Amino acid sequence: MRKINRKKESKIIINSNKAGELSDVQGKYKKQTGGRGQYGEVYTSEAYMGDIMGNLNGRRGKVQGMEQKGNLRIIKALVPMAEMLDFEPTLTSITGGRGSYLMEFSRYEEVPGQLQQKIVDVAVKEGRVKPEEE
Numbered sequence: 333m334r335k336i337n338r339k340k341e342s343k344i345i346i347n348s349n350k351a352g353e354l355s356d357v358q359g360k361y362k363k364q365t366g367g368r369g370q371y372g373e374v375y376t377s378e379a380y381m382g383d384i385m386g387n388l389n390g391r392r393g394k395v396q397g398m399e400q401k402g403n404l405r406i407i408k409a410l411v412p413m414a415e416m417l418d419f420e421p422t423l424t425s426i427t428g429g430r431g432s433y434l435m436e437f438s439r440y441e442e443v444p445g446q447l448q449q450k451i452v453d454v455a456v457k458e459g460r461v462k463p464e465e466e
Contacts, residue, residue, distance in 0.1 A: 370416055371438040374407040374423065376431040381405055383426045391415035392444070410438055 372393075374384055384407060385395055393411035400406070411419075416435055423431045443451060455461040 369410050369438040369441050370413045370435045372409050372411055372416065372433055372435040374409070374431060374433040375404050376407070376423075376427055377403060378405050380427045380431060381407065384423070384431070387419075387422060387426065391419070412441070413437075 372388075374388070376384055381398075388395060388407070388409050388411055391411050392415055393409045396408040396410060398405060398407055419433065423433060452461065456463045
C-alpha cells in the first residue's frame, strides 16, 4: 500500500517499494507544482506597455485586458506563480522604477508538458520524490 504525506506546499514523500505506483504519484506531483495561476495587475505609463506585455508573455502569461486610470495604464494578466517570483526587479528595470504590480492567487492549472518532466527530475534530484526503481 502506498502512503503519501503532503507537507507544506507541494512536497511529497512516498513510502512505497512498488515501482508501478511511482508514475501515478509523479503524475499527481506534476499537476501540483508549477501550475499555480496568479492574477496580476501591472501599473505603468503607456511608454512601457509593449515591453511589459512582452515580458509577461515570455513568462507564460495570458494578458486578460487593459484599463486606463488617469495617466496610468493597467495590464491585467494571468501568470504562473513560478514565473512571477523574480518579476519585481525586471519591472523596475523596464520602467526605471516607475511601475508597480499586485498579484493574488487565482487558480491551479496543469503544468505544460514540456515542463512536467523537468519538475519531476528536479524533485527526484532534491530527494522529494524517490527515483523510479527498475
